[in-house]
Amino acid sequence: MSATLEGYNFAYLDEQTKRMIRRAVLKAVAIPGYQVPFGSREMPLPYGWGTGGIQVTASIIGADDVLKVIDQGADDTTNAVSIRRFFRRTAGVATTTRTEEATLIQTRHRIPETPLREGQILVYQVPIPEPLRWLEPRETETRKMHAFADYGIMHVKLYEDIARFGRIATGYNYPVMVNGRYIMSPSPIPKFDNPKMDRNPALQLFGAGREKRIYAVPPYTRVESLDFEDHPFEIERWERACALCGSTESFLDEVVMDDRGGRMFVCSDTDYCESHRPDRSEQEAAE
Amino acid sequence: MNAQSPQPLLTVRGLSRYYGQHVGCRDISFDLWPGEVLGIVGESGSGKTTLLGCLSGRLDPSEGSVLYRDRAGQSHDVYAMPEMMRRRLARSEWGIVHQNPRDGLRMAVSAGANVGERLMAQGARHYGGIRNQALDWLDKVEIDAGRIDDSPRTFSGGMQQRLQIARNLVSMPRLVFMDEPTGGLDVSVQARLLDLLRRLVGEMGLSVILVTHDLAVARLLAHRLLVMRGGEVVESGLTDQVLDDPQHPYSQLLVSSILQV
Numbered sequence: 279m280s281a282t283l284e285g286y287n288f289a290y291l292d293e294q295t296k297r298m299i300r301r302a303v304l305k306a307v308a309i310p311g312y313q314v315p316f317g318s319r320e321m322p323l324p325y326g327w328g329t330g331g332i333q334v335t336a337s338i339i340g341a342d343d344v345l346k347v348i349d350q351g352a353d354d355t356t357n358a359v360s361i362r363r364f365f366r367r368t369a370g371v372a373t374t375t376r377t378e379e380a381t382l383i384q385t386r387h388r389i390p391e392t393p394l395r396e397g398q399i400l401v402y403q404v405p406i407p408e409p410l411r412w413l414e415p416r417e418t419e420t421r422k423m424h425a426f427a428d429y430g431i432m433h434v435k436l437y438e439d440i441a442r443f444g445r446i447a448t449g450y451n452y453p454v455m456v457n458g459r460y461i462m463s464p465s466p467i468p469k470f471d472n473p474k475m476d477r478n479p480a481l482q483l484f485g486a487g488r489e490k491r492i493y494a495v496p497p498y499t500r501v502e503s504l505d506f507e508d509h510p511f512e513i514e515r516w517e518r519a520c521a522l523c524g525s526t527e528s529f530l531d532e533v534v535m536d537d538r539g540g541r542m543f544v545c546s547d548t549d550y551c552e553s554h555r556p557d558r559s560e561q562e563a564a565e
Numbered sequence: 566m567n568a569q570s571p572q573p574l575l576t577v578r579g580l581s582r583y584y585g586q587h588v589g590c591r592d593i594s595f596d597l598w599p600g601e602v603l604g605i606v607g608e609s610g611s612g613k614t615t616l617l618g619c620l621s622g623r624l625d626p627s628e629g630s631v632l633y634r635d636r637a638g639q640s641h642d643v644y645a646m647p648e649m650m651r652r653r654l655a656r657s658e659w660g661i662v663h664q665n666p667r668d669g670l671r672m673a674v675s676a677g678a679n680v681g682e683r684l685m686a687q688g689a690r691h692y693g694g695i696r697n698q699a700l701d702w703l704d705k706v707e708i709d710a711g712r713i714d715d716s717p718r719t720f721s722g723g724m725q726q727r728l729q730i731a732r733n734l735v736s737m738p739r740l741v742f743m744d745e746p747t748g749g750l751d752v753s754v755q756a757r758l759l760d761l762l763r764r765l766v767g768e769m770g771l772s773v774i775l776v777t778h779d780l781a782v783a784r785l786l787a788h789r790l791l792v793m794r795g796g797e798v799v800e801s802g803l804t805d806q807v808l809d810d811p812q813h814p815y816s817q818l819l820v821s822s823i824l825q826v
Contacts, residue, residue: 426649430656430686437681438674441714442691506692 282370289336289369295319299337299492303483306494309457312424313407316488322364327357328386329487331403335384338399338483339365344372346380351388351529351546358386363533375549387450389471391528391550394480401529402465404486407493409463418480429461432504440509449514455502456495470513470529475501506518520545523554572634574599574740574772575620580629582615588796589615589717593629595791595801599739602766602773604787604804606780606819612796613776614744620660620774621742622651623727624644656683660733664745669732670717676703676728677713683736702731703722706761723754726759743775747782759785780823784808 287293303317321329322445339345345365349358353375361384362373374380377392384401394400410420413431423429432453439447451467456462464475465484475482475495482495495501505511519526521542528550530543546549571597582589590612597603605613620626620631622643630642638725643651655661663669671679680699681689689695700710706727708720717725726746733741746762747755763786766773777783783790783804790807792800792815800813811817 422648426652428649428652428686430682433685433690434671434674434678434682437678437685437695438694441675441677443698505690507690508692 279377283367286340286368287459288341289335289339289365290322291319291333291521295333296337299333302337302492303334303494306483306492307481308497309460310495310499311460311462311493313491313493315490316485316492321487325437326405326489327385328361328403330485330492331384331386331487331490332361333484333487334401334483334485334492335361335365335382336369337373338401339382341369341371343382344374344380346374346377346383347385348383348388348390348549349386350531351390351550352548354548376553377549387466387468388529388546389467389474391525391545391547392553393474394478398480400478400480400482402467402482402484404463404465404484404491405488407463407484407486407489407491409451409461424460427459432461433506436504436506436509440506441459446505446509446511452511453504455504456501457499461504462493462495462501468514468529469503469511472501472503472511473513477501516543518543520551520554523551524556525551525554572638573597574634574638575774576630576632576634577620578630578632580619580631581627582612582619582624582768583627588612590793590796592773593791593798595798597740597772597774599772600770600788601789602771604783605774605776605792605793606778606783607793608819610780611793613778613793615796616793617742617744617774617776618684621659623656623661630654633740657736658688658739658740660736660738662726662729662733662741662743662746664748666717666722666729669729670725672717673715674716676708676717676720679728679732680718680735682732687736698735702735703712703728705734705765706731721754723750723758726750726758730762730765734771737769738771740772740774743773745777745779746775747777747779755782762786780808780820792819814825 302314306314347358347362349355377390386403451466484493504512528545531546575597619626633759677699681695800816806815
């Protein structure tokens with residue numbers, strides 16, 4: 279099972295492709311928030327399942343890296359398990375579910391609750407990299423808007439939210455301003471995670487396979503969520519704690535338990551939840 | 566009519582635009598002075614809209630230059646300046662009112678957001694402030710304040726046109742380009758819109774370049790007229806002078822073709 283597949287290059291992609299992607303990554307790191315086009319390859323999984331993220335991961339992974347893959351915060355969902363196994367087979371790297379142990383984390387739609395540290399790399403899977411897309415369908419035009427920092431339209435969207443709902447109703451993929459220059463789509467993470475991107479010690483890379491774009495937030499880069507002076511940015515809050523670990527600080531998923539209206543709230547980050555369960559810490563204390 | 570500064574706002578010299586062999590407009594030169602409303606009249610296909618596109622920085626001319634003097638008194642060659650500056654100019658000191666309001670409005674967002682867009686583009690970040698200004702402008706163009714959160718899709722043609730005007734004027738522009746602002750509206754709505762335009766132009770001291778095929782609209786709004794035919798200006802002069810005593814055969818034809826009721 280853990281044996282590396284024969285007949286494939288290390289981490290699946292050929293070396294020329296990896297070089298091309300690394301060049302794009304370097305450029306992206308040099309211009310925080312700017313979307314760098316790259317020659318996205320066909321990958322052995324469908325678009326929308328993380329083809330962008332998996333290519334970035336394949337290009338930067340080394341033999342001594344420890345990989346963690348999460349999907350909506352969970353280590354044990356199909357997508358996460360498949361991608362983890364893919365790299366175990368093609369690169370023979372160690373994998374983990376523990377955020378602290380990982381050097382490379384590929385994520386879909388969440389940032390781990392456990393704070394990241396210097397030296398770690400977080401790779402996001404991005405479906406639609408262009409934050410202006412829903413407001414301006416022309417790619418030529420959105421590129422110009424980025425180039426000229428012509429971003430008034432972004433606040434039109436937020437204005438519209440407040441006018442309709444009385445508050446900024448955007449809950450995920452909440453647009454951010456990176457390093458005071460480029461507006462960036464943070465991929466569909468909940469806005470709960472937006473503050474974690476700001477001045478994060480880890481390197482954050484974003485890969486969009488179908489749209490063929492890579493962008494990055496280097497360590498300790500300013501990332502501000504857009505808002506109005508009289509309607510400041512706010513994150514989600516829950517009135518209850520996680521039913522499993524009792525955490526009041528993590529992002530909670532609502533799980534329907536039965537068809538009689540029963541439901542429970544649990545952490546979306548499974549690793550965080552497991553490491554905060556009271557029974558486990560009691561066990562550890564007892565050992 | 567206004568106390569004029571000695572310098573023209575817009576200086577156009579030898580402006581031509583060709584579509585391959587076909588002439589859009591040829592060798593057009595004129596000055597536009599602050600506070601002046603210049604009408605461009607002519608039949609369909611005479612190059613009015615091409616000329617307006619070239620003047621407003623949306624259509625690269627084949628030859629010639631357009632010089633614009635900004636608020637600070639600095640003169641800019643519209644086509645020599647970087648596109649970034651041209652866009653900034655276009656959304657702060659200029660306004661463009663399209664013939665079809667669907668071209669000039671964002672149909673997917675509310676009326677308030679439409680009016681507020683330029684403010685937000687210029688850095689306004691206070692929701693309440695933007696909303697108050699939007700309300701103020703809706704009032705100025707006689708749109709009921711209760712419609713501020715409605716989509717422009719639900720507005721009548723006349724209301725859409727007035728909303729488009731509010732959206733442009735909110736940034737206090739100095740120069741507004743209008744392409745058949747009353748086209749497609751019925752006569753009573755036209756009359757109200759013209760009254761409104763005349764009032765706003767007077768109050769704000771706007772300079773306007775107005776393209777129209779409707780000589781009555783030109784008579785009401787424009788101080789000066791350019792008569793175009795086949796891409797060239799065949800006659801120019803004060804509105805009343807051109808309309809009452811047309812010199813060029815084509816102008817005479819145009820004036821004599823007005824339907825009398």
